[in-house]
Amino acid sequence: MKRETTPVLTNDLTFQEYMDQRKLTIDKHLDHCLPPLHTPPEIIHQAMRYSVFPGGKRIRPILALTTGEAVGGDFQKLISLAAALEMIHTYSLIHDDLPAMDDDDYRRGQPSTHKKFGEAIALLAGNGLLIRAFQLLAELPAQAAEKESKVAVLDQICRAIGTTQGMLAGQVMDLVKKGKPFSAQQLEQIHSAKTGALIEASVCCAAFLSGASEEACKKLGTFGRRIGLAFQIVDDILDSSQASSKPPATYPAMYGFEASRKMAIELVEKALQDIEFLGSRGETLTELARYISVRRI
Amino acid sequence: MKRETTPVLTNDLTFQEYMDQRKLTIDKHLDHCLPPLHTPPEIIHQAMRYSVFPGGKRIRPILALTTGEAVGGDFQKLISLAAALEMIHTYSLIHDDLPAMDDDDYRRGQPSTHKKFGEAIALLAGNGLLIRAFQLLAELPAQAAEKESKVAVLDQICRAIGTTQGMLAGQVMDLVKKGKPFSAQQLEQIHSAKTGALIEASVCCAAFLSGASEEACKKLGTFGRRIGLAFQIVDDILDSSQASSKPPATYPAMYGFEASRKMAIELVEKALQDIEFLGSRGETLTELARYISVRRI
Numbered sequence: 001m002k003r004e005t006t007p008v009l010t011n012d013l014t015f016q017e018y019m020d021q022r023k024l025t026i027d028k029h030l031d032h033c034l035p036p037l038h039t040p041p042e043i044i045h046q047a048m049r050y051s052v053f054p055g056g057k058r059i060r061p062i063l064a065l066t067t068g069e070a071v072g073g074d075f076q077k078l079i080s081l082a083a084a085l086e087m088i089h090t091y092s093l094i095h096d097d098l099p100a101m102d103d104d105d106y107r108r109g110q111p112s113t114h115k116k117f118g119e120a121i122a123l124l125a126g127n128g129l130l131i132r133a134f135q136l137l138a139e140l141p142a143q144a145a146e147k148e149s150k151v152a153v154l155d156q157i158c159r160a161i162g163t164t165q166g167m168l169a170g171q172v173m174d175l176v177k178k179g180k181p182f183s184a185q186q187l188e189q190i191h192s193a194k195t196g197a198l199i200e201a202s203v204c205c206a207a208f209l210s211g212a213s214e215e216a217c218k219k220l221g222t223f224g225r226r227i228g229l230a231f232q233i234v235d236d237i238l239d240s241s242q243a244s245s246k247p248p249a250t251y252p253a254m255y256g257f258e259a260s261r262k263m264a265i266e267l268v269e270k271a272l273q274d275i276e277f278l279g280s281r282g283e284t285l286t287e288l289a290r291y292i293s294v295r296r297i
Numbered sequence: 298m299k300r301e302t303t304p305v306l307t308n309d310l311t312f313q314e315y316m317d318q319r320k321l322t323i324d325k326h327l328d329h330c331l332p333p334l335h336t337p338p339e340i341i342h343q344a345m346r347y348s349v350f351p352g353g354k355r356i357r358p359i360l361a362l363t364t365g366e367a368v369g370g371d372f373q374k375l376i377s378l379a380a381a382l383e384m385i386h387t388y389s390l391i392h393d394d395l396p397a398m399d400d401d402d403y404r405r406g407q408p409s410t411h412k413k414f415g416e417a418i419a420l421l422a423g424n425g426l427l428i429r430a431f432q433l434l435a436e437l438p439a440q441a442a443e444k445e446s447k448v449a450v451l452d453q454i455c456r457a458i459g460t461t462q463g464m465l466a467g468q469v470m471d472l473v474k475k476g477k478p479f480s481a482q483q484l485e486q487i488h489s490a491k492t493g494a495l496i497e498a499s500v501c502c503a504a505f506l507s508g509a510s511e512e513a514c515k516k517l518g519t520f521g522r523r524i525g526l527a528f529q530i531v532d533d534i535l536d537s538s539q540a541s542s543k544p545p546a547t548y549p550a551m552y553g554f555e556a557s558r559k560m561a562i563e564l565v566e567k568a569l570q571d572i573e574f575l576g577s578r579g580e581t582l583t584e585l586a587r588y589i590s591v592r593r594i
Contacts, residue, residue: 035461041469044460095424098397100416119397120472123420127392127427128460134431135455138448150448151435158432163341163425164332172338175417 015287019062026061027053029083033136047117047125048132051090056108059231059292060085060199064206066288067220070281073210080136081153081209085202087133088157092167092198094126101171140209153205160201170194177249187254188229195235196228203227219274223289226271230293233264237297261297268293312584316359323358324350326380330433344414344422345429348387353405356528356589357382357496361503363585364517367578370507377433378450378506382499384430385454389464389495391423398468437506450502457498467491474546484551485526492532493525500524516571520586523568527590530561534594558594565590 013021030052035045061082068078097104097112098119105115114122137157140150161167170193177186203224207217236250237260251260271289275282310318327349332342358379365375394401394409395416402412411419434454437447458464467490474483500521504514533547534557548557568586572579 039461041460041466041473043473044465044469048460095420098420100395100420121469123392123395123397124460124465124468124472127424128465130424130427131455131459131465135452135459138451138455154435154451155432158428158435162428162432163338163345163421164336166428168341168421168425168428169338171421172341172418175421176338176340 015284015291018284018287019057019291022062022065023058025079026058026065026082026086027055029079030086033080033083033087034132043117043121044125044128047113047121048128050116051094051113051125051129052086054108055086055090057292058086060089060202063199063224063227063288063292064202066285067203067206068210070275070278070285071207071210071212071216071220073206073212077140077209078206080140081205084133084136084157085198087129087136088161089198091126091129091133092161092171094122094129096171098122101175149208149211153209156201156205156208157198160197165193166197167194170197174249182249184254187249187251190249191229191232191251192225195232196225199228199231200224216277219277223271223274226267226274227289227293230264230267230271233260233267234293234296237261237264264297265294312581312588315581315584316354316588319359319362320355322376323355323362323379323383324352326376327383330377330380330384331429340414340418341422341425344410344418345425347413348391348410348422348426349383351405352383352387354589355383357386357499360496360521360524360585360589361499363582364500364503365507367572367575367582368504368507368509368513368517370503370509374437374506375503377437378502381430381433381454382495384426384433385458386495388423388426388430389458389468391419391426393468395419398472446505446508450506453498453502453505454495457494462490463494464491467494471546479546481551484546484548487546488526488529488548489522492529493522496525496528497521513574516574520568520571523564523571524586524590527561527564527568530557530564531590531594534558534561561594562591 034049034052037045037049039045064082064085065075065078067073068075068081093107094113096102097107098114104112106112110116112122113125117125134154137150137154140153159166163169163172170190173186173190174194177190182190200221201224204217204221207220212220233251236252237257240250240252240257251263254260255263268289272286275285275289278285331346331349334342334346336342361379361382362372362375364370365372365378390404391410393399394404395411401409403409407413409419410422414422431451434447434451437450456463460466460469467487470483470487471491474487479487497518498521501514501518504517509517530548533549534554537547537549537554548560551557552560565586569583572582572586575582
């Protein structure tokens with residue numbers, strides 16, 4: 001990760017400093033929300049924490065916090081949403097790495113959860129993170145008037161990770177399509193469902209919990225959908241150049257590198273138009289959108 | 298399952314007819330709540346439905362409906378809770394049967410989900426049912442005044458299936474203890490967490506959603522806890538007599554058959570004292586408590 005020295009953001013933070021601070025805040029809250037390491041039965045809580053920490057860039061929770069900030073949301077609600085999003089993301093990584101799925105021995109340079117704790121504990125640790133995330137979402141602090149929004153958030157996240165349009169649908173399509181020919185439309189469907197839907201939900205739920213107007217939520221939703229797809233295309237490009245064993249349902253395999261790169265850039269440019277209405281309040285979100293997508297390629 | 302001809306219940310139904318009718322009602326709602334069979338990606342919805350239907354005795358959802366009836370609850374809310382409980386139960390069975398867990402090739406006389414659809418789809422189908430259950434719970438119909446109870450129900454179910462006191466804790470303790478000596482206290486802990494907690498939650502959440510008083514909820518909670526443990530002891534007794542390959546963390550292995558049988562009977566008798574306050578409204582619940590536990594041994 002290249003250290004960014006420009007632009008200077010509010011409070012005189014560079015963008016990289018902003019990201020680092022956000023990660024610290026999120027990690028502190030994740031630590032607070034997960035059962036302590038020595039809570040019995042210890043092994044499952046060790047496995048859950050091993051999978052969550054040190055973790056990656058925390059894209060989804062940072063996207064939620066930054067979106068919430070841009071529309072004037074309440075930090076307490078946003079940080080719980082952020083922690084829940086990261087737990088859900090981690091659940092999906094643990095299960096994706098299992099031998100029955102992608103069979104990956106390493107994740108972020110350390111043995112994957114099942115290599116470290118065995119398959120059974122890894123399976124259950126994934127489930128534990130998913131359930132803990134739902135509990136956090138159910139407990140989101142809310143005044144009486146906002147209870148409906150809590151339910152709407154739960155509903156949106158269930159759809160974003162469910163079997164018809166969400167992450168599970170994407171995982172299944174990926175499995176079914178492995179080694180088979182697929183159309184450009186199917187490729188976009190897989191990516192949108194597998195990665196895009198949760199990224200979109202991260203933005204939408206943050207806007208919704210922050211009391212943004214219906215129109216603002218809609219625009220931010222489109223922004224999230226485009227950023228989510230761009231993020232996955234960029235991941236495809238980075239994975240392919242590392243000669244990984246990923247299945248061939250990727251943008252570079254379908255369109256070639258240069259065209260994929262161009263598609264990602266165009267998606268981000270369109271996404272940035274979606275949030276022009278935020279004006280200067282959208283500056284950090286703009287930086288973030290570029291950072292998680294095209295700045296990496 | 299022995300056909301019951303006595304006692305005669307309200308509407309001149311025998312108890313077995315009552316159970317059969319309840320199962321029909323629940324199955325109809327499960328069918329309504331699950332994505333249709335041909336919803337893409339089809340394979341996951343086939344696997345989810347294969348695992349849910351024809352299913353077992355539907356103990357947890359029937360317990361929720363019968364508890365709700367006893368305290369005057371609203372059918373629409375109860376039936377959604379009931380469907381969610383059965384989906385959660387099915388998720389746990391699919392994952393328990395996986396090779397990394399109990400490695401069971403058969404479930405209720407048919408190939409287990411992973412034998413029929415492969416491990417990856419079985420894993421994802423379990424996740425899909427869990428997530429769909431949460432979505433149902435989030436969408437529970439409720440008037441403004443009752444939104445808090447919806448959140449309380451979600452919270453209680455998360456605890457009942459979570460890693461510190463719930464089903465996941467029980468599954469982990471069971472794994473860790475496999476083949477090792479365990480104390481009577483540990484055995485009760487495993488059973489209470491693995492099976493008891495969700496049965497207790499079925500009763501508690503139904504009472505809560507029906508607007509039962511705090512005192513009534515508390516008594517019904519104790520009833521549920523005792524019935525849940527009795528149910529598992531009876532399952533242990535039935536499993537052992539079938540020379541199954543279950544792990545040895547069972548009541549018969551610890552106390553012998555006769556003492557285990559006596560413990561189950563005493564638990565149910567105590568549980569029935571917990572619901573004496575219901576008077577004649579508790580008759581069907583009393584029948585049900587006996588049916589799911591001691592009547593089977």
